[in-house]
Amino acid sequence: MLAELSVENLALIDRLNLCLAPGFDVLTGETGAGKSLIVGAIGALLGDKVDLAVMGRGELPLRIEGIFQLDGERNAKLESLLSNHGLDGDEGGLLILSREVKPGGRSVARINQRAVPLSLLKAVGHLLVDIHSQAEHFSLLDPEQHLDLLDAYAGLGALCSEMAAKYAELSFVERELSKLEREERLMRRDRELLNFQVEEIEAANLKPGEEEELQKQRAILLNREKLSEFCESAYQILYGAEAGSVFDLMQRVKDELKGIAALEGDFKDSVETVENAIYNIEDLSRALHSYAQTLEYEPKYLEEVEQRLNSISHLKRKYGNSISEILAFARDAKAKLSGMGAEDEEREQLRKKFSQLQLDTGYVANKLSAARCEAGIRLVEAIKRELAELNMSEVDFAVSAKQRESDDGLPLPDGKSYVFNPTGIDVVEFLVSTNKGEVLKPLAKIASGGETSRFMLALSCALQARSPVSTLIFDEIDIGIGGRSGDIVGKKLAMLARSHQVLCITHLPQIACLADAHYKVSKEVEDGCTHIGVQRLDKAEDRAMEITDMLGKVELSPEAVAVV
DSSP, X not given: OEEEEEEEEETTEEEEEEEOOSXXXXXXXXXXXXXXXXXXXXXXXXXXXXXXXXXXXXXXXXXXXXXXXXXXXXXXXXXXXXXXXXXXXXXXXXXXXXXXXXXXXXXXXXXXXXXXXXXXXXXXXHTTEEEESSSOBHHHHOHHHHHHHHHHHHTOHHHHHHHHHHHHHHHHHHHHHHHHHHHHHHHHHHHHHHHHHHHHHHHHTOXXXXXXXXXXXXXXXXXXXXXXXXXXXXXXXXXXXXXXXXXXXXXXXXXXXXXXXXXXXXXXXXXXXXXXXXHHHHHHHHHHHHHHHHOOOOHHHHHHHHHHHHHHHHHHHHHOSSHHHHHHHHHHHHHHHHHHHHHHHHHHHHHHHHHHHHHHHHHHHHHHHHHHHHHHHHHHHHHHHHHHHTTOTTOEEEEEEEOOEEEEEEXXXXXXXXXXXXXXXXXXXXXXXXXXXXXXXXXXXXXXXXXXXXXXXXXXXXXXXXXSXXXXXXXXXXXXXXXXXXXXXXXXXXXXXXXXXXXXXXXXXXXXXXXXEEEEEEEEEETTEEEEEXXXXXXXXXXXXXXXXXXXXXXXXXXXXXXX
């Protein structure tokens, strides 16, 4: 509830401090006394645009401050909003809103003495106060609030919480699944690349040491002619010459050594050494001859060697500096491929979980939607009863609950898929027709004035304690109604005040006499300047006098005064 309102430098209000009571408060006074100016100050406090023309005298800024006593049970949503912005109230449950507007138009908003954006001040204000006047109809005219109001009326808090929890879980799993599917696309590319790399390496059928052997073969093939010449020359020197070959000379040396050994036995070993050398020369000669035979010109074989070396060089550029590194790369790639199977299984499990969550969430959304449809019927009946009691039976009211199909929406048991959010699949809006025969229109488009305020009163009475807003302000609710209707409106306001703080600006004594607290607004002239003042009428005599003035100076009996 709004416990205290302070206003400085607003039009004819120099300084005003108004302490309000819980229950039913009324503001009365002559036409033009400034009653609606006080409502305007509250609207400005809650984020309304301030007309600089109503700024007070001089260059002083406009300052408005409101102290609210919070009701923890009713203001759960408000407290959540404040907590999310680090603006928890004090231990006493007090919340202080303030706004300062400089003459140039610059505005500063504060919550609990901390500067905040005006948008946050408005959001908080929507959860604290509803103002029903020609200018303002806060939450009840905001279609975004209608769903909350219907859910509160139907007592669907637990089901709404379940829906929000399911939505959060489904959204989390969907994000995780999307992340894994993005990774899967990347992994698919990785898998394809790894498979290609492994297949390319395995197709090459590389052998350790193969490159060195091929390089050796290549060198031999490129130098075949020189090698052949060297072999032939060496063979001829060692063995092939017709006379004077090393073999022939060594034979002669052996014969000479045998003659020496026959005379001198110590040379027998020398003969044996020369014989071994002759055998080695003969073996070497044969080897040179055989090797020379292999050095025939084979261009096709050279081409094969070159191609093989080029293939190995190509693989080295991609996978390593040697055949051993290339083979190691292939082993690592195979290990990575085998590890990808576990991630495929995780994705599949998450897909199954997502599908089941969709079914579960669809079941809750369908149940919630059905409950809202049923509650909408009951709310329409309740509001029509209230309207009838307010002599507004010609006013029609309906609750529109629509769903929008979408191929990628939430599947429901009916086989269709719908757009959804944490509140479910329904878009709820209150519709009204204020004149018989007119089509139903959104609540925000109905005509302003007392008739609208009375409609809002009917709506508020039907919702009663279900509404999250604790303070209701009715301005001009008595326009165009007489005494009997005024008595009914007054009783409705008094009944509504059992669950809300109700502040009503009225010219009807039938309404004023039912108030728990009565405030008189008047203009006062001081030092040649007009100021607006507010006096709380606590004494029965003062209230009786104000009621008398409202009746047109009718003299009240002591018994009537006692009733007032």
